[in-house]
Amino acid sequence: MYLENLHVQQFRNHGSKMLEFSKQVNCITGPNGVGKTSLLDAIHYLAFTKSYFFNQEVFAIKNGEDWFSLETRLITNQICSDIRLYYSKAHGKKLFVNNNEPARFSDHFGEIPLVMIVPGDISLIRDAAEDRRRMFDLILSSSEKTFLSLLIAYRKNLDSRNKLLKDMAQGYSVDSGLLAIYEDGISSNGQAIYQLRKSFIEQLMLGLQQHYTELSSGTEQVDVEYESDLNEHSASDWLSIQRRADMAAERTTRGIHRDDFLFRINQQSIKNFGSQGQQKTFIIALKLAFFDVLKQRSGKMPLLLLDDIFEKLDAGRLSHLMEKISSKQFGQIFITDTHIERLKEAFENLPVEVRFHELRTN
Numbered sequence: 616m617y618l619e620n621l622h623v624q625q626f627r628n629h630g631s632k633m634l635e636f637s638k639q640v641n642c643i644t645g646p647n648g649v650g651k652t653s654l655l656d657a658i659h660y661l662a663f664t665k666s667y668f669f670n671q672e673v674f675a676i677k678n679g680e681d682w683f684s685l686e687t688r689l690i691t692n693q694i695c696s697d698i699r700l701y702y703s704k705a706h707g708k709k710l711f712v713n714n715n716e717p718a719r720f721s722d723h724f725g726e727i728p729l730v731m732i733v734p735g736d737i738s739l740i741r742d743a744a745e746d747r748r749r750m751f752d753l754i755l756s757s758s759e760k761t762f763l764s765l766l767i768a769y770r771k772n773l774d775s776r777n778k779l780l781k782d783m784a785q786g787y788s789v790d791s792g793l794l795a796i797y798e799d800g801i802s803s804n805g806q807a808i809y810q811l812r813k814s815f816i817e818q819l820m821l822g823l824q825q826h827y828t829e830l831s832s833g834t835e836q837v838d839v840e841y842e843s844d845l846n847e848h849s850a851s852d853w854l855s856i857q858r859r860a861d862m863a864a865e866r867t868t869r870g871i872h873r874d875d876f877l878f879r880i881n882q883q884s885i886k887n888f889g890s891q892g893q894q895k896t897f898i899i900a901l902k903l904a905f906f907d908v909l910k911q912r913s914g915k916m917p918l919l920l921l922d923d924i925f926e927k928l929d930a931g932r933l934s935h936l937m938e939k940i941s942s943k944q945f946g947q948i949f950i951t952d953t954h955i956e957r958l959k960e961a962f963e964n965l966p967v968e969v970r971f972h973e974l975r976t977n
Contacts, residue, residue: 616727616915617947618658619688619695625680627653637970640940640948640962644955645974651951655731655920657685658949661698662727662918663753664710664720672702681705689727691915696726721764725757728909729918734927736898740886744875751876754905755815758912762811765804772800773867781865798854805850805871809843812874815908816841822907826900830935837885837897840877844869896932906945916946925952925961933961941965 617638623629628650634641643651656675659667666675676683682703689696699711710720717723739747756763776797783789816839827837844853853869854861861868878885878897885897909917925933940948943966952958955973962969 616689616691616918618727618918619690620686621654621657622684622686623654623657624684625677626657626683626685627675627677629653630677634972635970636947637968638947639943639968640950641970641972642955642958642962643949643951643972643974644953644958646953646976649974649976651974652733652922655733655922655949655951658687658727658918658920659729659731660685660700661687662729663757664700664708664723667731667733672708673704675702676704698727721756721767724763725760725913727918728757728913728915729920730754730902730906730909731920731922732899732902732924733922736902737891737894739898740878740889740894744873747876748874751812751815754909755811758909759811759815762808765807765811768800769804769808769871772797772804773870773872776801777866780861780867783862784865798851801854801867801870802849802851806845808871809845809850809874812843812871813841816876818908818911819901819904822904823900826903827896829939830900830932831893831896832931832935835880835893836882837878837880837900839901840879842875842877843871844873845871892929892932895927899928899932899936903939919945919948921948921950923951923953925950925954925957937961937965941967943967 618636620633620635622631622633624631628648632650632654634643634654643654645651656667659665660675666672669675672683682701684699684701686697686699689698697711697713700708701711702708708720710717710723712723712726739750752762752766756766776794779789779794779797820838823839824837827833827835848856850870854867857867857869878901880889880893880897885894889897906917906919909915924936928936939945950958955971958969958971
């Protein structure tokens with residue numbers, strides 16, 4: 616599986632840009648501010664119908680315009696698919712696959728499995744649980760077709776229950792049968808989501824330690840602990856146990872919507888006890904483990920997007936990463952960097968096909 620090309624129009628800081636890609640390694644170079652990361656984000660958009668960096672499409676429109684368009688040709692087992700994502704302030708977002716609109720954006724998830732690594736990913740170690748959940752759920756949604764529908768159904772029932780709890784707190788009469796329906800939905804979908812997240816973590820652990828050790832040449836033990844209320848009680852039990860507290864809080868206080876993923880090194884929090892180098896290496900190893908799971912579950916070779924990676928890793932860790940690339944453990948790779956000569960030197964003696972795309976200031 617690979618992308619043959621990319622055409623962006625009125626996207627972020629690009630007016631119109633067309634790139635033809637190598638099946639293996641594509642290096643996008645140029646000074647800061649010319650839109651290297653924007654092109655990676657365009658690929659992410661075409662895979663997930665959303666930006667890697669922000670939630671509102673309006674921020675992706677080039678200044679002074681009111682629309683943007685992204686197009687690519689995807690080749691999977693010699694079958695071509697033309698994919699276009701279009702957004703305008705007037706008409707919203709539309710996705711076309713061979714000129715046909717999928718019934719839902721979620722139907723497209725998994726068609727272009729990819730993993731993206733950017734310098735800001737290290738903040739996932741320090742940020743709130745919501746950001747880590749979002750990261751894990753995005754990968755799960757593209758590797759497990761049922762996961763996203765379960766998540767959507769869970770959130771819908773959760774929002775409905777929370778509204779009833781607020782109505783109850785304000786003294787309104789509430790249909791107990793309706794409350795039971797919402798709680799059944801929360802319980803059944805929540806339990807299924809919990810099991811899928813748990814099995815995903817178990818599979819992820821097979822590659823995480825190996826990648827970390829190879830990148831760092833160290834002996835530290837790393838792991839991810841899945842922290843969930845459902846480790847203690849079932850979803851239905853929590854709804855019963857917490858009903859009085861939920862009524863007082865006017866929201867559902869326990870459940871899989873509060874899950875977290877704890878990153879650890881030598882059995883301690885990497886947030887509190889890991890050096891900056893260990894944290895960077897952990898995040899890259901985690902993303903590469905995501906790649907492994909996506910590859911195993913989808914039966915496709917995911918895309919790997921590396922933003923500014925040469926600036927953020929020391930020589931030793933870069934050497935290990937380049938060894939992985941040269942051994943062709945990955946499929947199509949996209950790398951951004953400010954120095955084209957540095958990339959040419961890095962790939963000079965590696966047995967991979969490399970195409971350079973040099974961006975210039977206008």
